[in-house]
Amino acid sequence: MPSILLVEDEFILSEDLKEILINFGYEVVGMSACGEDAIAIAESLRPDLVMMDIMLVGEIDGIDAAIEIRQRLQIPVIFLSAYANETIIQRAKKAQPCGYVFKPFQEHEIKAAVELALHKHATQQQIAENEKWLDNVLTSIGDGVITTDIHEAVTFLNPVAESLTGWMLDEAIGLPYDKVFNIVYAKTKCAVESPIRRAIQSGDAIRFSADVLLIKRDGEAISIDDSAAPIRDKQGDIRGGVVIFRGSPN
Numbered sequence: 001m002p003s004i005l006l007v008e009d010e011f012i013l014s015e016d017l018k019e020i021l022i023n024f025g026y027e028v029v030g031m032s033a034c035g036e037d038a039i040a041i042a043e044s045l046r047p048d049l050v051m052m053d054i055m056l057v058g059e060i061d062g063i064d065a066a067i068e069i070r071q072r073l074q075i076p077v078i079f080l081s082a083y084a085n086e087t088i089i090q091r092a093k094k095a096q097p098c099g100y101v102f103k104p105f106q107e108h109e110i111k112a113a114v115e116l117a118l119h120k121h122a123t124q125q126q127i128a129e130n131e132k133w134l135d136n137v138l139t140s141i142g143d144g145v146i147t148t149d150i151h152e153a154v155t156f157l158n159p160v161a162e163s164l165t166g167w168m169l170d171e172a173i174g175l176p177y178d179k180v181f182n183i184v185y186a187k188t189k190c191a192v193e194s195p196i197r198r199a200i201q202s203g204d205a206i207r208f209s210a211d212v213l214l215i216k217r218d219g220e221a222i223s224i225d226d227s228a229a230p231i232r233d234k235q236g237d238i239r240g241g242v243v244i245f246r247g248s249p250n
Contacts (some may be wrong), residue, residue, distance in 0.1 A: 001027050002118055005047040007065070008080060009033040009057050013103070017051065017080075017110070024111050035060030042069045049117055051101070054081045054088065063088075066095035076121035078113050080105075142246075147231065148196050149240045152177040164224070164247055166217030181243060186211040186223070195228035196241035203238060205229040214245070222247050 004026050008014040011033075018028045029045050032038040035056050042050055050069055054062040066077040076098040081088075098117035101109055144161035148154055154172045157180070162168055165180055172180045183192045195206045206228045213221040226245030230238045 001025055002049060002114070003027045003029045003045070003047040004114070005030045005032070005038065005042055005045065005050045007032045007035075007038040007050060007052045007056065007062065009053060009055075020107050020110050021051075021114070024107075024114070026114065034058035035062060035065030038062075038065045039068050039072075042073055042075055046073065047075060049098075049114065049121075050075055050077045051114075052077050052079055054079050054092065063091050063095055066092075066097065070095055074125075076117050078117050144226075144245045145242065146177070146181055146245075147240060147242045148177045150200065150238065152194065152196055152200075152241070154180050155240065161245075164214065164216070164222070164245070166220075177241075181245075182215040183208075183212050183224070184215060184221075186213050189213075195226070195243055199228040199230045199241045200238055203230055208245075214247075 004021055006014060006017055006021070006028055008017060008031075014031060014033070018031065021028050029047050030041045032041055033056070035058055038050070038052065039060070050066070052062045052066050056062045056065070060068075062079065066079070069075050070077060077095060078099040078101060079092055079095075079097045080101050080103065082103040098120045099113040101113050141158060142160065144164045145156070145158040146154060146161050146165075147156040154175050154177055157165070157167065157169045157172050165172075167180045177196050178191075178194050184190060185192060192208075192212055195208060199206045208224070208226050212224055212226075214224045215221050224245045224247055226243055228241055228243040231240040231242055233239050
């Protein structure tokens with residue numbers, strides 16, 4: 001069953017929340033009334049979720065405590081609040097809460113907020129794991145890989161692409177794609193139309209002609225063999241492009 005740390009400085013309200021959570025089948029593994037203790041308890045018990053009052057006694061309020069818990073422990077947080085002005089709302093956003101419950105609350109609101117927060121956090125974790133796995137694959141692949149957004153700004157280079165182009169990832173991020181991947185026809189030295197642009201516009205994979213040279217950052221020209229394709233999201237909409245290439249014998 002999901003475990004929850006409850007952080008609320010109103011004793012009666014805290015006990016009511018505990019009973020509601022237990023009745024819904026959750027495990028309340030700890031209770032606290034101040035931000036400092038909440039951080040220590042969260043680090044020790046590692047609950048699945050923290051329900052945190054925004055206004056707490058002590059030097060650290062609920063927002064600062066939630067920010068610390070999210071950044072250090074990656075535990076999702078639901079904020080409990082009786083009121084919120086614009087300043088509080090803007091501060092609360094920094095904690096990236098997975099939900100809010102406003103006092104006075106209804107029992108069904110508690111359950112809905114908890115279930116939504118747990119689902120949202122699990123989804124975020126899965127996305128993060130998928131992105132990490134993809135980064136590992138792209139980093140270890142033997143071909144050069146460059147990705148862009150829909151506007152052809154560079155979003156990623158793997159180590160092979162860094163070596164072949166002469167551009168490092170941290171330098172290339174955000175640059176126009178054709179500045180990093182500068183390709184020309186071998187015979188005429190005229191610029192080749194951006195394969196990323198062609199892939200994004202057509203929605204299809206693009207193969208390069210055999211007489212293409214990549215002009216590296218230092219001016220060296222090398223023959224390459226490559227292809228480009230659009231990057232689509234889960235809905236099938238094009239969000240960018242990718243080019244995969246390798247150096248080829250002259």
